Amino acid sequence: MQKKDMEKIYGMHYRELYLYAHSLCRNEEQAKDLTSETFYRAFVSFDMKEEKLKYWLFRVLKNLYIDEKRKKPWVLIESIEVPVEESPLTQLLKTEQRRVLFEKILLLPEEYSELLVLFYFSNFSVSEIARMKGATEPGVKMKLMRARNKLKGSLENEEKL
Structure with missing residues (x-):
């Protein structure tokens, strides 16, 4: 997959995937991680036609979420202050x-x-x-x-x- 194809796919599907990940895990950091890992896997191994790409991305994300859920629960650390940057969720x-x-x-x-x-x-x-x-x-x-x-x-x- 070429760099411009990757950028196009990322731009087209990032927000939808991020929202879906957030709806599953209800945690911004985990949603970002799941979305990033999904794109990484897509760029490394996806070789189907583009019409099936969206479905494939969502399926991969759901499977990653299930795997993470089986491994360990996420713990929120609320006492750490991080500079607030407008997240994709907030933008949307x-x-x-x-x-x-x-x-x-x-x-x-x-x-x-x-x-x-x-x-x-x-x-x-x-x-x-x-x-x-x-x-x-x-x-x-x-x-x-x-x-x-x-x-x-x-x-x-x-x-x-």
Whole structure:
């Protein structure tokens, strides 16, 4: 893979992959690490057509997350002050509404938050998600509907407060 191809792929998919990684692990540093490792593996070993690249990247990231989850839990160290640099997540979620919505999505059970991020933030179709998850399209549609309903309930509960 040539350098300009790598830069193009990185630019096209970094934000979506980072958001997906963050929705899985709910930790900025781990999400950055997972995203970086995913691109490293893509640049070293990907040899399929570009149309399958996005799906492949998301599958690799999910597998890396599962491997990390099996190995060791991540521990947050909150007492260390690091100069604040605007992260990709902050850049993408600049408006308060989107930030609140994304935070509410992360509070949902993992199976629902993952589907919502894949569908709305990473622009995968229902059929692509079904292939990725090894599920049927009606099953994915049903889980998406349940995830939306849970999210709606969560947002309505916040409004009542």
